Amino acid sequence: xxxxxxxxxxxxxxxxxVLALVVxxxxxxxxxxxxxxxxxxxxxxxFVAVGLVMLWGYGGILSLGQGVFxxxxxxxMAMFLKLEASDPISTKIQSTxxxxxxxxxxxxxxxxxxxxxxxxxxxxxxxxxxxxxxLAFIVGFAMFKRRVGxxxxxxxxxxxxxxxxxxxxxxxxxxxxxxxxxxxxxxxxWDIRTDSAKYILxxxxxxLLFGAIFACRAVQRSKLGTLLLAMRDKEDRVRxxxxxxxxxxxxxxxxxxxxxxxxxxxxxxxVGFMSPxxxxxxxxxxxxxxxxxxxRMSLVGAVYGTLLVNFGKTYFSETFPQLWxxxxxxxxxxxxxxxxxxxxxxxxxxxxxxxxKSKAPRDTGAPTAQVTPEATPATPPRTSAAPARAxxxxxxxxxxxxxGPAVA
Amino acid sequence: xxxxxxxxxxxxxxxxxxxxxxxDALTLYVDKGELRVxxxxxxxxxxxxxxxxxxxxxxxxxxxxxxxxxxTKLAEHQIVRSGIGRKFQTPSIYENLSVFKNLEVSFPxxxxxxxxxxxxxxxxxxxxxxxxAAEIGLADQLNTEAGLLSHGQKQWLEIGMxxxxxxxxxxxxxPIAGMSVRxxxxxxxxxxxxxxxxxxxxxxxxxxxxxxxxxKVTVMHQGKILAEGPMDKVQNDPKVIDVYLxx
Numbered sequence: 001x002x003x004x005x006x007x008x009x010x011x012x013x014x015x016x017x018v019l020a021l022v023v024x025x026x027x028x029x030x031x032x033x034x035x036x037x038x039x040x041x042x043x044x045x046x047f048v049a050v051g052l053v054m055l056w057g058y059g060g061i062l063s064l065g066q067g068v069f070x071x072x073x074x075x076x077m078a079m080f081l082k083l084e085a086s087d088p089i090s091t092k093i094q095s096t097x098x099x100x101x102x103x104x105x106x107x108x109x110x111x112x113x114x115x116x117x118x119x120x121x122x123x124x125x126x127x128x129x130x131x132x133x134x135l136a137f138i139v140g141f142a143m144f145k146r147r148v149g150x151x152x153x154x155x156x157x158x159x160x161x162x163x164x165x166x167x168x169x170x171x172x173x174x175x176x177x178x179x180x181x182x183x184x185x186x187x188x189x190w191d192i193r194t195d196s197a198k199y200i201l202x203x204x205x206x207x208l209l210f211g212a213i214f215a216c217r218a219v220q221r222s223k224l225g226t227l228l229l230a231m232r233d234k235e236d237r238v239r240x241x242x243x244x245x246x247x248x249x250x251x252x253x254x255x256x257x258x259x260x261x262x263x264x265x266x267x268x269x270x271v272g273f274m275s276p277x278x279x280x281x282x283x284x285x286x287x288x289x290x291x292x293x294x295x296r297m298s299l300v301g302a303v304y305g306t307l308l309v310n311f312g313k314t315y316f317s318e319t320f321p322q323l324w325x326x327x328x329x330x331x332x333x334x335x336x337x338x339x340x341x342x343x344x345x346x347x348x349x350x351x352x353x354x355x356x357k358s359k360a361p362r363d364t365g366a367p368t369a370q371v372t373p374e375a376t377p378a379t380p381p382r383t384s385a386a387p388a389r390a391x392x393x394x395x396x397x398x399x400x401x402x403x404g405p406a407v408a
Numbered sequence: 409x410x411x412x413x414x415x416x417x418x419x420x421x422x423x424x425x426x427x428x429x430x431x432d433a434l435t436l437y438v439d440k441g442e443l444r445v446x447x448x449x450x451x452x453x454x455x456x457x458x459x460x461x462x463x464x465x466x467x468x469x470x471x472x473x474x475x476x477x478x479x480t481k482l483a484e485h486q487i488v489r490s491g492i493g494r495k496f497q498t499p500s501i502y503e504n505l506s507v508f509k510n511l512e513v514s515f516p517x518x519x520x521x522x523x524x525x526x527x528x529x530x531x532x533x534x535x536x537x538x539x540x541a542a543e544i545g546l547a548d549q550l551n552t553e554a555g556l557l558s559h560g561q562k563q564w565l566e567i568g569m570x571x572x573x574x575x576x577x578x579x580x581x582x583p584i585a586g587m588s589v590r591x592x593x594x595x596x597x598x599x600x601x602x603x604x605x606x607x608x609x610x611x612x613x614x615x616x617x618x619x620x621x622x623x624k625v626t627v628m629h630q631g632k633i634l635a636e637g638p639m640d641k642v643q644n645d646p647k648v649i650d651v652y653l654x655x
Contacts, residue, residue: 222524223512226505
């Protein structure tokens with residue numbers, strides 16, 4: 001038991017293993033397929049939250065437009081599924097059979113040319129990964145090369161989210177408008193609406209999510225991860241160490257966008273539709289809340305944060321239909337005020353020391369003192385920087401007095 | 409403009425902020441292996457001059473040639489890669505990374521995005537880090553979080569981070585500000601050691617320290633050069649005493 005506690009307290013794999021147990025064993029073993037499908041849906045948001053840990057937690061870049069990339073990935077997948085669901089036989093009552101129903105309702109008589117390639121699944125998969133990445137590259141390159149950052153960047157991403165959702169709603173004939181792309185049925189003939197398909201998709205989604213976590217972990221542990229942390233705190237120092245800072249920001253923005261796209265595609269598969277309500281400003285901000293509640297420095301924490309907020313949302317909205325939005329807001333404000341590093345921060349500062357306590361006397365506490373990148377909270381640098389600045393300004397303020405007598 | 413043997417040749421350099429000329433037609437040459445100290449009252453344009461050389465501020469006119477290559481058109485990281493290192497006035501280190509990581513990040517390899525992804529801390533990198541850490545007196549602090557270092561150690565660490573890149577021109581902005589007497593002595597020794605195979609520009613206010621380290625002193629005033637030469641000559645220059653030393 002002590003050994004287990006020590007391992008849980010020291011190994012940074014422990015968090016991932018425990019999460020894997022929860023996602024692969026505990027949840028599928030305890031909840032019915034309706035709830036499991038809900039969890040699966042939440043876990044698609046977790047891709048976004050994991051991306052935000054890299055972008056916001058590590059890179060220090062707050063994007064309030066991640067819904068854009070989630071939506072683009074989702075739409076790419078939904079377009080493929082919709083085309084498969086719109087074969088001439090099942091759409092024979094339409095005035096133009098063989099095109100998606102919403103096009104028919106909008107008096108469109110021919111499939112738009114840019115829909116054509118989405119008949120191919122490999123193309124759709126490539127597109128759902130690359131379309132968000134390329135858009136992120138364009139936005140990121142334009143902004144970061146001009147040194148747009150901080151609040152201004154967040155506002156730009158909001159604008160992008162707004163523009164895209166207005167565009168999708170406005171182009172009803174090509175995108176399905178407000179309703180989105182609905183009635184998705186099969187993927188290569190495999191019915192995605194059955195319970196067994198839902199189980200398989202849940203596990204496929206979970207495997208992909210862990211793949212994403214491991215990929216991000218590899219990036220965090222590489223020099224690039226160190227550079228992201230370095231840039232977040234002292235951008236000029238990194239620049240004047242010979243790095244083109246903008247390139248690294250573009251990279252991490254693209255990485256986060258690609259993860260969003262993957263999450264969006266898994267969402268379309270599991271939930272069976274995609275709509276502009278996942279693209280706009282509000283869902284994008286909600287996704288930031290997931291990462292904030294989970295802890296923006298922890299990949300695993302972000303997944304828990306996503307699950308917790310969404311369970312809360314479901315529970316509150318079922319139990320207190322009139323009050324739930326206020327309760328969600330209270331949860332968010334409470335967490336951010338009381339635990340600025342989210343659930344992961346709580347774990348680091350309370351659970352870990354407790355796990356190590358039984359061993360501590362003989363261990364001289366060395367493992368607790370070590371600061372792993374994931375464990376580094378966002379606040380200490382600020383508090384430790386303050387005395388440094390005070391130290392610096394006080395004596396240098398006296399400098400001129402010291403100079404006078406020395407020369408005279 | 410002609411080419412020369414100087415490591416750094418600044419000619420006619422001007423920068424104006426909304427009409428105010430922070431640097432006004434300044435001309436300055438730095439020799440190979442020279443340690444140049446720039447002094448002058450507050451607002452003389454000393455830090456602005458360093459900003460211009462390292463590309464942080466863009467010049468309005470004139471030229472900066474480093475080893476006969478024009479620097480004014482290059483981006484900051486390109487200037488660094490051509491061999492100019494710059495230390496900022498307040499210690500600018502990565503507070504929540506270890507001393508080792510601080511030095512590792514400054515190692516001039518894997519500077520592109522994918523280079524950084526593939527970067528491995530091989531034995532030669534480790535050897536270089538240990539060598540530099542010994543030079544700056546932080547050999548036994550490699551695993552310490554940089555934010556926990558004393559103020560003087562932070563200043564040394566930043567110098568060490570620049571040494572990792574082995575720059576041919578090293579620019580230090582008030583390296584001993586806030587240091588104790590003992591730390592000042594150690595810093596003077598450190599600067600003498602590291603100056604052996606490179607040129608340096610140091611901005612400093614402490615006249616004892618300047619006397620100890622400077623090969624040549626440049627006095628700046630209102631964006632222009634007021635006097636230049638060995639310390640004892642500059643110190644007795646009536647113009648210098650009038651605008652700077654006397655008050």
